[in-house]
Amino acid sequence: QVQLVESGGGLVQAGGSLRLSCAASGRTFSSYVMAWFRQAPGKEREFVAGLRWSGGWTYYADSVKGRFTISKDNARNTVYLQMNSLKPEDTAVYYCAAAASRVAVTTPGYDYWGQGTQVTVSS
Numbered sequence: 001q002v003q004l005v006e007s008g009g010g011l012v013q014a015g016g017s018l019r020l021s022c023a024a025s026g027r028t029f030s031s032y033v034m035a036w037f038r039q040a041p042g043k044e045r046e047f048v049a050g051l052r053w054s055g056g057w058t059y060y061a062d063s064v065k066g067r068f069t070i071s072k073d074n075a076r077n078t079v080y081l082q083m084n085s086l087k088p089e090d091t092a093v094y095y096c097a098a099a100a101s102r103v104a105v106t107t108p109g110y111d112y113w114g115q116g117t118q119v120t121v122s123s
Contacts, residue, residue, distance in 0.1 A: 001026050002024070002025070002026040002027055002098065002111075002112045003023075003024070003025045003026050004022055004023070004024055004096045004097070004098060004112055004113065004114035005022070005023045005025075005096075005114055005115070006020060006021065006022050006094065006095065006096045006114045006115065006116060006117040007020070007021045007023070007117060008020040008021050008117060009094060009117030009118045009119045010118075010119070010120070011120045011121075011122065012086055012119075012120070012121055012122070013121070013122050014086060014087055014088055014121055014122065014123050015085060015086065016086050016121070017082070017083060017084045017085075017086065018083045018086065018119060019080055019081070019082050019083070020036065020080065020081040020083065020094055020096075020117060020119070021078055021079075021080055022034070022036075022078060022079040022080070022081075022096030022114060023076070023077065023078050024077045024078065024079065024096075024098065025077060029053050029077060029098065030053055030054055031053065031054060031100075031101075032052075032053050032098050032099060032100060033050060033051070033052050033053070033057070033098070033099040033101075033102070033103050033104065033109075033110075034050065034051055034052075034053060034070075034072065034079045034096070034097070034098055034099075035047060035048070035049065035050035035051075035070075035096075035097045035098075035099070035104075035105075035110065036048040036049050036050070036070060036079075036081045036094055036095070036096060036097070037094070037095045037097055037107065037110075038090075038092035038093065038094045038095065038119075039092055039093050039095070039116075040089075040091060040092040040093075043092075045095065045107050046061065047061055047105040047106065047107075048060070048061050048064055048068065048081070048094070049061065049064065049068055049069075049070040049081060050070065050103065050104075050105065051070050051071075051072060051079070052103060053072060057103050058070060059103070059105065061105075063089075064083075064090075067083065067084050067085045067086075068081060068082065068083050068084070069081070069082040069084075070082075079096060081094070083119070086119075086121045087121060088121045088122070088123045089121075090119060090121050091119060091120050091121050092118075092119060093116040093117065093118050093119075094116060094117050094118075094119050095113055095114055095115075095116045096113070096114040097110035097112065097113050097114070098110060098111060098112040099111055
């Protein structure tokens with residue numbers, strides 16, 4: 001059974017940094033696409049960043065490009081989201097997601113989801 005467990009959220013001041021982690025377990029993820037989404041109160045869940053575990057594809061939403069970096073650690077089966085220069089509008093619950101096949105930037109493209117971790121950026 002696939003499990004995605006996020007950690008690293010918290011409260012930070014505007015301009016600060018956080019690193020989110022997503023520990024993946026339950027199968028071999030070498031062919032998977034991994035992504036981070038976020039959902040703010042009253043808004044739809046939106047794509048933030050994604051990568052193909054085997055390489056060759058990394059993609060960012062325009063709103064985070066240049067500030068956020070997605071990466072992975074093969075040995076730890078963990079995906080990270082380094083978030084720098086945080087803004088109050090980055091406040092949301094951040095979710096890790098995994099897709100078994102093709103790359104995607106919308107929620108229906110993902111098969112597995114974590115429980116989410118709250119990120120709050122104060123002004």
